[in-house]
Amino acid sequence: MNVAVMKTKAEQAISESFEVAAAKLPGSAAVQARRAQAIGAFSGLGLPHRRIEEWKYTDLRANLKEVLPAAVEDKTPLTIAELIVALGPLAHVDAHRIVFVNGHYRAGLSDTADAAGLTISTIGKALQSASEEVLAGLASTPEGGDAVEALNTAFMTDGAIVEVAKGVAVDKPLLMIFVRAGSEANAVTVRNLINTGEGASATLIEADIVLPGAVRDAHLNTLTEVSVGKGATLDHVKVAVDEGKSLHLSNWEVRLAADASYRGFQFSSGLGFARNGINVLFNGEGSKLDLSGAYLARHSEHVDTTLVVDHAVPHCESRELFKGVLDGHGRGVFQGKIIVRPDAQKTDGKQMSQALMLSEDAEFDSKPELEIYADDVVCGHGTTSAELDPDLLFYCRSRGIPEKEARALMIESFIGEALDKVEHEGLREALASYAMQWLGRSRHG
Numbered sequence: 001m002n003v004a005v006m007k008t009k010a011e012q013a014i015s016e017s018f019e020v021a022a023a024k025l026p027g028s029a030a031v032q033a034r035r036a037q038a039i040g041a042f043s044g045l046g047l048p049h050r051r052i053e054e055w056k057y058t059d060l061r062a063n064l065k066e067v068l069p070a071a072v073e074d075k076t077p078l079t080i081a082e083l084i085v086a087l088g089p090l091a092h093v094d095a096h097r098i099v100f101v102n103g104h105y106r107a108g109l110s111d112t113a114d115a116a117g118l119t120i121s122t123i124g125k126a127l128q129s130a131s132e133e134v135l136a137g138l139a140s141t142p143e144g145g146d147a148v149e150a151l152n153t154a155f156m157t158d159g160a161i162v163e164v165a166k167g168v169a170v171d172k173p174l175l176m177i178f179v180r181a182g183s184e185a186n187a188v189t190v191r192n193l194i195n196t197g198e199g200a201s202a203t204l205i206e207a208d209i210v211l212p213g214a215v216r217d218a219h220l221n222t223l224t225e226v227s228v229g230k231g232a233t234l235d236h237v238k239v240a241v242d243e244g245k246s247l248h249l250s251n252w253e254v255r256l257a258a259d260a261s262y263r264g265f266q267f268s269s270g271l272g273f274a275r276n277g278i279n280v281l282f283n284g285e286g287s288k289l290d291l292s293g294a295y296l297a298r299h300s301e302h303v304d305t306t307l308v309v310d311h312a313v314p315h316c317e318s319r320e321l322f323k324g325v326l327d328g329h330g331r332g333v334f335q336g337k338i339i340v341r342p343d344a345q346k347t348d349g350k351q352m353s354q355a356l357m358l359s360e361d362a363e364f365d366s367k368p369e370l371e372i373y374a375d376d377v378v379c380g381h382g383t384t385s386a387e388l389d390p391d392l393l394f395y396c397r398s399r400g401i402p403e404k405e406a407r408a409l410m411i412e413s414f415i416g417e418a419l420d421k422v423e424h425e426g427l428r429e430a431l432a433s434y435a436m437q438w439l440g441r442s443r444h445g
Contacts, residue, residue: 011046013067015039017187018154024072026157028130038153045147057333057365058275058304060148064247068187068219070155074102076182078211083109086179086211089433090239093426095175095205096120102181103157103188109177117168117200123191124158148249148275152223155189159222162204166197166229173203173235173424180218180246181211187219194226194234198257201233203424208240208248216245225253228260230284237265237427240274241434244301248274256316258284265422266293267431268303269438278307282316282344289318292421294431296438297330298358304333309351311344320351323418325411326362337369338379345374351381356388356414408439 018039025035047064048055078101084091098120099109105122112120160176178190196202208220228234240248248271256262266276280289295303309318324332334353355364368381388410396406415435422428 007046008061010061010064010067014151015043017067017070021070021072021155025070025155026124027127030130030135031127034135035154038150041145042147042150042154045150048147054306054335057335058302060275063273068185068217070157071102071104071186071188072157074104074182076101078106078109078179078181080109082211083177083179086209087177087207088209088241088437089430090175090205090207090209093173093175093205093424093430095173097175097177098160099177099179100158100160100190101179102186103178103190105158112174115170115174117165117170118174118202119163119165120174121161122158123156123161123193126161146251146277148221148277149223149251152189152191152221152251155187155221156191156223157189159190159192161193162195164196164200164202164232164234167199168197169200170202173205173427175205175207177207177209178220178222179209179211180220181214183215185215185217187221189221190223192222192224194224194236196226196228196232196234198229199231200229203235203427204237205427206236206238208238208242210242216243218245219247219249221249223251223253226262227255228257228262230257231259232257233261235263235423237422238267239431239434240266240268240271242270242272244270244299245272247272250275251277252279254278254280256280256282256284256287256289259286260284261288263290263421263423264292266295266305267434268293268295269434271297271301271303273302275304275306278305279310280308280318281310282313285313285315287316289316290421291319292321292418293323294415294418294435295322295324295332296435297324297332298327300329302331302333304335306333306335308337308339309349311338311340311347311349313341314343314345314347316344317348318350321418321421322353323415324355324364325358325415326355326364327358329361329363330359331363331365333365334383335367335369336381337371338381340370340372340374340377340379342373345376347374347377347379349377349379353383354414355385356411357385358388358411408436411439412436
């Protein structure tokens with residue numbers, strides 16, 4: 001006997017929203033068929049909820065009450081001057097620039113003319129011709145997979161396609177800017193494809209920012225697929241700064257070839273309800289991974305970082321360090337799984353997650369995991385949560401430092417260990433500036 005599964009109002013509304021938007025979404029007949037397949041997969045899966053182990057701390061079904069219309073087009077006016085204001089500290093980072101406003105490419109705001117070694121195009125344009133590259137990317141979300149990624153395939157409007165040429169060291173970072181602007185609340189869905197050629201090196205920055213005065217309620221679903229070629233090096237940093245009301249769903253899918261080096265960093269501040277998923281697969285021996293991040297949450301903000309590092313081959317190294325600062329009723333979630341496959345001998349993997357609690361009402365849930373099927377490995381994980389050290393605070397005050405400033409210095413020192421993972425000096429300073437701005441608004445800062 002078949003038992004019908006009751007859908008929530010939000011799940012029904014998502015399917016109805018797709019029916020309304022489908023004809024306006026970019027893509028050839030082949031792409032439209034892939035979109036229909038994806039929304040069908042979502043209908044079978046439904047929104048993730050707490051009975052799914054990977055989502056036990058972040059119940060999207062319970063928290064998604066209203067479904068916003070898809071941002072299938074955008075004509076919101078935006079000037080370079082307004083963009084610079086919205087970028088804040090990131091405006092001082094010297095970088096090539098590609099800009100998307102409410103999920104749609106803006107050539108007039110972008111600057112990639114002198115990006116030697118980079119081939120940059122957009123998903124929106126590629127979908128129209130249904131290129132093999134784009135269709136291969138869409139195939140990463142099969143039926144029975146992740147519901148959020150299925151929605152990304154169904155609704156995506158645009159995004160960046162970036163190719164780093166073989167053997168090229170790109171002179172400065174590529175800044176991919178995703179701006180929320182205007183007064184209409186909508187759901188933005190973007191897909192990025194990043195390919196770093198053999199022996200190449202580059203720095204990539206994803207920035208999710210908000211134009212001052214823009215609508216505060218918004219939904220964002222972004223998926224970035226990254227391929228790092230043999231012997232290549234990629235530094236990949238994501239900066240997401242908002243005003244505490246947005247729904248932010250993000251996924252990174254990373255594949256590493258032999259002898260590749262990938263350094264990923266995520267910075268989150270002011271995200272109302274966020275889920276940052278990171279999946280890394282070692283495809284070649286001798287590769288190195290360094291994943292890290294810092295997140296700041298207060299009021300009733302919720303930030304979930306869930307990652308899976310899959311050591312599928314021998315002789316690879318992975319390091320993960322994530323730090324969170326939680327104030328008010330802020331909640332942080334960290335779920336980190338390291339998998340070592342049976343043939344992945346000589347694996348070296350270490351993971352640490354730490355949270356600093358500034359309020360008795362703050363909450364931190366941490367679930368580090370090791371799945372080891374090989375015997376010649378060195379692996380470990382740990383997690384801690386604590387308040388500010390009262391003895392250290394007293395020491396600072398005894399040296400004439402006001403309590404407010406002493407707290408800020410201690411918090412800055414705590415997250416500084418994670419920020420130091422960012423090798424680009426200008427970018428590291430920009431992230432520190434974002435953190436200090438948050439501390440200045442915090443009741444403890």
